[in-house]
Amino acid sequence: MSKTKEFKRLPKNVLPKHYNLELTPDLEAFKFKGRTSISIDILERTNQITLNALDIEISKATIALSDLIVETKNIEFSTENETATVTFEKELPVGKGELNFVFNGELNDKMKGFYRSKYFTPSGEERYAGVTQFEATDARRCFPCWDEPACKATFDITLVVSQDRVALSNMPVKKEEALENGLRKVEFDRTPIMSTYLVAVVVGEYDFVEGKSSDGILVRVFTPVGKKEQGLFALEVATKVLPYYKDYFNVAYPLPKMDLIAIADFSAGAMENWGLVTYRETYLLVDSANTSSIRKQSIALTVGHEIAHQWFGNLVTMEWWTHLWLNEGYASFVEFLCVNHLFPEYDIWTQFVTDMYTRALESDCLKNSHPIEVPVNHPSEVDEIFDEISYNKGASVIRMLHHYIGDEDFRKGMNIYLTRHQYQNTCTEDLWNALQEASSKPVAAVMSTWVKQMGFPVVSVKSEQKGNQRVLTLSQSKFMADGSKSTDEFWMIPIAISTAKAPGEIAKNFILDERSKIITLDDISENDWIKINPGTVGYFRTSYTSEMLLQLIPAVKSMQLPALDRLGLIDDLFAMVQAGQAKTADALKLIDAYRNETNYTVWSSITNSLCKLQVLLSHTDLVENFNRYGVNLYKPIADRLGWDAKENESHLDTLLRSLVINRLVSFRCPKICEEAKRRFKEHVENVKVLPADLRSACYKANLQDGDEKTYEEMLKLYRSTDLHEEKDRISRALGSIRNIEILKKVIDFAMSDEVRAQDSVFVIVAVAMNAKGRDMTWEFFKQNSEKLLQQYQGGFLLARLIKYLTENFASEERALEVEEYFKTNEFPSTERTVSQSIETIRLNAAWLNRDLDSTKEYLLQQ
Known part of the structure; x- marks a missing residue:
C-alpha cells in the first residue's frame, strides 16, 4: 500500500557552511519574522540555488559574492518537494558567497516547525510559548535551509523577544541588549557543526533548577513557573548521566551546557536538540505526591535516551x-x-x-x-x-x-x-x-x-539422549505471524545454551551459520532440561518439542529457571499460538506453572499475552469465563502483596502491585473492584490520598459501571489538577466506562479544548480498546477524518490512532471494510500502519476460527 513518491534530494552544487539566523516571534499574533545570512560554498558555476522551504514567505533574497551583490530574478516554490529555487540575474562563479533571506511565517498549532504551545500562568491566565520541533524535516518550516542531515553547518542564533520572557537555544547566551518597546535581543554562542534538525529555540515563561555534573557541565531543568521542584529528579539523573557517558564512550560532551525543558504541547516523548532537549511534561516532571513509580522509571529512561543522542546522533x-x-x-x-x-x-x-x-x-x-x-x-x-x-x-x-x-x-x-x-x-x-x-x-x-532483511528466525530444536550425551539438532526458518514457512531468508544467529546443571550460565555458544546444525552436550542426564537463548538475548523465537517443554515446567514452578528464561518461554509459546503452531489451551496450561511467580517482569510478559487474548475473546461469549480464569490467576499475588506498600519494599514489587490490581479490575474481580471504589471515595473526599501507583486501577474500577454522575465527578477531578501526568491518567481511565452514550461524551471531551491535541489520541484509543467502544470509535474516525488529518497532518500520532482503532477487529468483513476505506481515503505517512492493521485483523480472525472451541473447553473446565 505504500505509495513511494518521486523525490529528489537537494543538489550538491552549493553547500552551506554557516548560518546567521535571527528570529522575532510574536506570541500574541502567532507570527514570526526572520532573517538569515548563510555562508555557502559554490562548487559548480550556476545561476540557481535550491534549498528547503515550506510554509514560510520569503520577501527578499540576495547573494553577496566577494566583489558584488547579485540580484534575484525569481523564487520558485515546490510544495511537493518542499523546496525554494532561487534564480539569479547572472551566473554565480565557483567560490564563496553570502546568501541572504528575509522571511516570515506563522507560529502554527501543529507541534512541528516553529510552533505555539499553550500554557497557563499560576493565576490561570492563558499564554503561549514559541517552541521548535525540527526532526525529521521541519526546520524548513522555520527558515530557508539545507534541511538534510548530511548538510551540516555552524549556527549563530539571535532571538528578539519580550524582556520578561526566557529565551533559550542550543548554546549559552553570548550577549543581551535592551531594545525599545519592551523587547530585548539575545545572541547565543556559535554552535558546533551540526544538522538543521537539531537546531532549537524556546521562548516562554519558565522556572529552573540547576546543578553541575562532576565533569563541570552546567545542567538546568526548566519547568512551568512555580513548579521547579518537579525538575529535581530529572536534574539528578542528567547530572549523573553526562559523566557516565563521557566515561563509557571515552569522549567528552562537547557543549558547555545541557538544558532540559518541559513543553506543554509536544507531540513526541522528547527531542534531543543539541544542548536544549525538549520533553513532554509527563516525560520530565516528577511530583513526589502524584508521580507513579513506573512513570518515574520512564522519565529516567527518557532522560538517558535523549542524552545518549548528544553523542550518538548529534556528534555523529x-x-x-x-x-x-x-x-x-x-x-x-x-x-x-x-x-x-x-x-x-x-x-x-x-x-x-x-x-x-x-x-x-x-x-x-x-x-x-x-x-x-x-x-x-x-x-x-x-x-x-x-x-x-x-x-x-x-x-x-x-x-x-x-x-x-x-x-x-x-x-x-x-x-x-x-x-x-x-x-x-x-x-x-x-x-x-x-x-x-x-x-x-x-x-x-x-x-x-x-x-538488511525483514523479520527474524525461529530456531526449532530436537533432542536425543545418547548415554550421558544430549544430541541437539537446531534448524532455522523465518518466523511468520500467520504460521507460513519461508526458507528464503537466512540469518547468522548467535546461539547460547544453558542446562539444568547451571541455570543462567552458558554451557555452549556458537553461531548458527547454516540451515541446521547438530550440537552435542556432554555429561547430561536424560531428565535434565535444556534452554536455548538464556537471558532472552538472541533476537529470535525458539520452538521446542513438547517433551523438551515438559522438562522445563518443574524449573519454572520452582523458579530454578532464571526470570528472563521463564519470561522467554511463555512469550515464545504465545507467539506459536498466534501463528497456529500451538493451541491457546496449551499456553494457558503452561501459565498454570507460573502461579508461584513473584517477578514483576515475568508477570508483565504473561499480562501482555493475556491482554491480547482478552481482546480476542471480547468478540465471543467467553468474556465471563475468561474473567474468572484471570481472577483465579492474579488474585493470589494480589493477596500476597496487599494494597499498601510495605516499608522498604522493592521498586519491582511496587510495580507488580499496580499491574496486578489493574488486571483484576479489568477482570472485574468483585472484591478488588469494591475495595478500589472505597479507596477512590476516600481519595475524592480528601480522607486519604491514593498513592499514585494505584490511581489508574481505582479510577477504572470506579468508572467501569459508572453513570453520568460518576463521569462528571471524574471530570471535576480532571479540572482540579494542573499536573499533566494526573490529567493524562484520568482522561485515559475514562475509556473504561461501559455505557456507550457516556463513551460518546468521552470522545467529545477528547476533541474539546480541555484536552491537548497530543493527548486526545490516547483518550480516543482508550475508548477503542474497550469492547463497548470499539465500533463507535471507528465510526467516529470515519466521520471526523478530515478534522483529524488537519489536526495531525500525517505524523506518528495519526498513525498511532489508526493502529489502535482498527487492529483489534477480528473478522474478514472488518478487514475488507478497513482496506476499502483507506483505499479511497488517503492519509499520508500511515500506509504501512494501515497494511499492518489489516494483516492483524486477519490474524485475529484466523486465531478465533482455529482455537475458539478448544479454548472454550479449557475455560469451562477451570
Missing part, C-alpha cells in the same frame, strides 16, 4: 534517514545501560525484554514489517519509520551484538566510531567497521543479516 549523525535506526536503536539500547548503572534496583535489563524486545518481535513477524534499514524517499515516509522496528528491534539487535562481542570491545568500538566520525555523517557500515576493528569478530557479516 546518520547520513540520511535510511540510517535513522543508528540514532534511535542505539540510544534505545544505551538508555538501559545508563539507568542500570544509576538505579540497579530497577532490574531494568529484565524489563528491556518486555518493553523493547517482545514488542519488536510482535511487529516484525508481520508481512508488512520492514527491515531495520529502510529506503526513505519523501519526507512523508520518514515519520513512519519512527516505530518499533527502528527503536525496539534496533536496540534488541545491538543488545545481541553487545553480548556477542562483550562489553570491553563494545566500548572500544564505540570510541573508535565516535572519534573517527565526530562532526560528520555515517552509515551503518561505519559502525560495524569500528566494532569489528575493536573485537576482531566478523561483525559486519553477522549483523548485515539482521539489519
Whole structure:
C-alpha cells in the first residue's frame, strides 16, 4: 500500500557552511519574522540555488559574492518537494558567497516547525510559548535551509523577544541588549557543526533548577513557573548521566551546557536538540505526591535516551534517514545501560525484554514489517519509520551484538566510531567497521543479516539422549505471524545454551551459520532440561518439542529457571499460538506453572499475552469465563502483596502491585473492584490520598459501571489538577466506562479544548480498546477524518490512532471494510500502519476460527 513518491534530494552544487539566523516571534499574533545570512560554498558555476522551504514567505533574497551583490530574478516554490529555487540575474562563479533571506511565517498549532504551545500562568491566565520541533524535516518550516542531515553547518542564533520572557537555544547566551518597546535581543554562542534538525529555540515563561555534573557541565531543568521542584529528579539523573557517558564512550560532551525543558504541547516523548532537549511534561516532571513509580522509571529512561543522542546522533549523525535506526536503536539500547548503572534496583535489563524486545518481535513477524534499514524517499515516509522496528528491534539487535562481542570491545568500538566520525555523517557500515576493528569478530557479516532483511528466525530444536550425551539438532526458518514457512531468508544467529546443571550460565555458544546444525552436550542426564537463548538475548523465537517443554515446567514452578528464561518461554509459546503452531489451551496450561511467580517482569510478559487474548475473546461469549480464569490467576499475588506498600519494599514489587490490581479490575474481580471504589471515595473526599501507583486501577474500577454522575465527578477531578501526568491518567481511565452514550461524551471531551491535541489520541484509543467502544470509535474516525488529518497532518500520532482503532477487529468483513476505506481515503505517512492493521485483523480472525472451541473447553473446565 505504500505509495513511494518521486523525490529528489537537494543538489550538491552549493553547500552551506554557516548560518546567521535571527528570529522575532510574536506570541500574541502567532507570527514570526526572520532573517538569515548563510555562508555557502559554490562548487559548480550556476545561476540557481535550491534549498528547503515550506510554509514560510520569503520577501527578499540576495547573494553577496566577494566583489558584488547579485540580484534575484525569481523564487520558485515546490510544495511537493518542499523546496525554494532561487534564480539569479547572472551566473554565480565557483567560490564563496553570502546568501541572504528575509522571511516570515506563522507560529502554527501543529507541534512541528516553529510552533505555539499553550500554557497557563499560576493565576490561570492563558499564554503561549514559541517552541521548535525540527526532526525529521521541519526546520524548513522555520527558515530557508539545507534541511538534510548530511548538510551540516555552524549556527549563530539571535532571538528578539519580550524582556520578561526566557529565551533559550542550543548554546549559552553570548550577549543581551535592551531594545525599545519592551523587547530585548539575545545572541547565543556559535554552535558546533551540526544538522538543521537539531537546531532549537524556546521562548516562554519558565522556572529552573540547576546543578553541575562532576565533569563541570552546567545542567538546568526548566519547568512551568512555580513548579521547579518537579525538575529535581530529572536534574539528578542528567547530572549523573553526562559523566557516565563521557566515561563509557571515552569522549567528552562537547557543549558547555545541557538544558532540559518541559513543553506543554509536544507531540513526541522528547527531542534531543543539541544542548536544549525538549520533553513532554509527563516525560520530565516528577511530583513526589502524584508521580507513579513506573512513570518515574520512564522519565529516567527518557532522560538517558535523549542524552545518549548528544553523542550518538548529534556528534555523529546518520547520513540520511535510511540510517535513522543508528540514532534511535542505539540510544534505545544505551538508555538501559545508563539507568542500570544509576538505579540497579530497577532490574531494568529484565524489563528491556518486555518493553523493547517482545514488542519488536510482535511487529516484525508481520508481512508488512520492514527491515531495520529502510529506503526513505519523501519526507512523508520518514515519520513512519519512527516505530518499533527502528527503536525496539534496533536496540534488541545491538543488545545481541553487545553480548556477542562483550562489553570491553563494545566500548572500544564505540570510541573508535565516535572519534573517527565526530562532526560528520555515517552509515551503518561505519559502525560495524569500528566494532569489528575493536573485537576482531566478523561483525559486519553477522549483523548485515539482521539489519538488511525483514523479520527474524525461529530456531526449532530436537533432542536425543545418547548415554550421558544430549544430541541437539537446531534448524532455522523465518518466523511468520500467520504460521507460513519461508526458507528464503537466512540469518547468522548467535546461539547460547544453558542446562539444568547451571541455570543462567552458558554451557555452549556458537553461531548458527547454516540451515541446521547438530550440537552435542556432554555429561547430561536424560531428565535434565535444556534452554536455548538464556537471558532472552538472541533476537529470535525458539520452538521446542513438547517433551523438551515438559522438562522445563518443574524449573519454572520452582523458579530454578532464571526470570528472563521463564519470561522467554511463555512469550515464545504465545507467539506459536498466534501463528497456529500451538493451541491457546496449551499456553494457558503452561501459565498454570507460573502461579508461584513473584517477578514483576515475568508477570508483565504473561499480562501482555493475556491482554491480547482478552481482546480476542471480547468478540465471543467467553468474556465471563475468561474473567474468572484471570481472577483465579492474579488474585493470589494480589493477596500476597496487599494494597499498601510495605516499608522498604522493592521498586519491582511496587510495580507488580499496580499491574496486578489493574488486571483484576479489568477482570472485574468483585472484591478488588469494591475495595478500589472505597479507596477512590476516600481519595475524592480528601480522607486519604491514593498513592499514585494505584490511581489508574481505582479510577477504572470506579468508572467501569459508572453513570453520568460518576463521569462528571471524574471530570471535576480532571479540572482540579494542573499536573499533566494526573490529567493524562484520568482522561485515559475514562475509556473504561461501559455505557456507550457516556463513551460518546468521552470522545467529545477528547476533541474539546480541555484536552491537548497530543493527548486526545490516547483518550480516543482508550475508548477503542474497550469492547463497548470499539465500533463507535471507528465510526467516529470515519466521520471526523478530515478534522483529524488537519489536526495531525500525517505524523506518528495519526498513525498511532489508526493502529489502535482498527487492529483489534477480528473478522474478514472488518478487514475488507478497513482496506476499502483507506483505499479511497488517503492519509499520508500511515500506509504501512494501515497494511499492518489489516494483516492483524486477519490474524485475529484466523486465531478465533482455529482455537475458539478448544479454548472454550479449557475455560469451562477451570
